[in-house]
Amino acid sequence: MAELGVDAVLILPFTPEFSKLSAADFVVKVLVDKLHAKAVVEGPNFRFGHKAAGNVRFLAEQGDVYDFDVEVVDLFVTGEAGGGEPFSSTLTRRLVAEGGIEGAAEILGRPHRVEGIVVRGAQRGRDLGFPTANVETLPHTAIPADGVYAGWLHTQGEAMPAAISVGTNPQFDGTERTVEAYAIDRVGLDLYGLHVAVDFLAFVRGQARFDTLDALLVQMADDVQRCRELVAAAEKP
Numbered sequence: 001m002a003e004l005g006v007d008a009v010l011i012l013p014f015t016p017e018f019s020k021l022s023a024a025d026f027v028v029k030v031l032v033d034k035l036h037a038k039a040v041v042e043g044p045n046f047r048f049g050h051k052a053a054g055n056v057r058f059l060a061e062q063g064d065v066y067d068f069d070v071e072v073v074d075l076f077v078t079g080e081a082g083g084g085e086p087f088s089s090t091l092t093r094r095l096v097a098e099g100g101i102e103g104a105a106e107i108l109g110r111p112h113r114v115e116g117i118v119v120r121g122a123q124r125g126r127d128l129g130f131p132t133a134n135v136e137t138l139p140h141t142a143i144p145a146d147g148v149y150a151g152w153l154h155t156q157g158e159a160m161p162a163a164i165s166v167g168t169n170p171q172f173d174g175t176e177r178t179v180e181a182y183a184i185d186r187v188g189l190d191l192y193g194l195h196v197a198v199d200f201l202a203f204v205r206g207q208a209r210f211d212t213l214d215a216l217l218v219q220m221a222d223d224v225q226r227c228r229e230l231v232a233a234a235e236k237p
């Protein structure tokens, strides 16, 4: 916040009492009496006061009365990856849940990140040739849709290019949904117990169940190559 030049943030808890404040009372009690606002900057869709009765036109009229400026700024709108919709936290969560992490990154201004401690899994990855750090996420973490992603595995100040798998491992009849990251070309790592962060750069494909284990391994090698290229072409977060 400070880096953005913000000196203070005021959070108004949305209590039942606050929700009953009329739009006119919000202006007088909050903006004028408490904040002594000189200027109020809003998006065009801003609503306030009981039953969202206040809009930017009303706010501008009140500004004339109480002597504050009202500036209406255009909403940021996502590009193709975000479906051309206005930026919002709801849209960000939806995009992440749908695997649209490129669109989510556009809104966030950085890749979406999932963090946690590395825990033990089925200990199978090493035999497949792709050991994967299984990240124990906190409840309510926004986990991207099941699939394979390119990204980074961060730990101890290092950002390692990674192939990330999210899902239940249908190939092995798994039931638990996991977030696992293979640090590309890295051997001999011991990440158990460490706090790691996984940054999601790009969606590669959905989870699948193959007819044979060999078919999965061929696909995984292909995925890793694709992830290597995607990460190499991206800016390091």
Ligand SMILES: Cc1cc2nc3c(=O)[nH]c(=O)nc-3n(C[C@H](O)[C@H](O)[C@H](O)COP(=O)(O)O)c2cc1C
Residues within 6 Å of the ligand: 120, 121, 122, 123, 124, 125, 126, 128, 130, 131, 132, 133, 134, 148, 163, 164, 165, 168, 169, 170, 171, 172, 180, 181, 182, 206, 207, 208, 209, 216, 220, 223, 224
């Ligand atoms: C690049 C990559 C692609 C993967 N694709 C699939 C997949 O399509 N289907 C699947 O069931 N598991 C997939 N996995 C997950 C593996 O099944 C899992 O990493 C492996 O079973 C090791 O699990 P463990 O860490 O619990 O030992 C993929 C993993 C990686 C790294």
Ligand SMILES: Nc1ncnc2c1ncn2[C@@H]1O[C@H](COP(=O)(O)OP(=O)(O)O)[C@@H](O)[C@H]1O
Residues within 6 Å of the ligand: 118, 119, 120, 121, 122, 123, 124, 125, 126, 127, 130, 131, 132, 133, 134, 181, 182, 183, 184, 185, 186, 187, 188, 189, 190, 191, 192
């Ligand atoms: N390149 C790598 N990427 C991720 N983890 C690695 C790598 N090399 C070694 N490891 C270690 O191997 C573990 C993953 O091996 P794996 O066989 O998949 O076991 P598990 O099922 O317990 O995750 C990681 O937790 C980490 O400690």
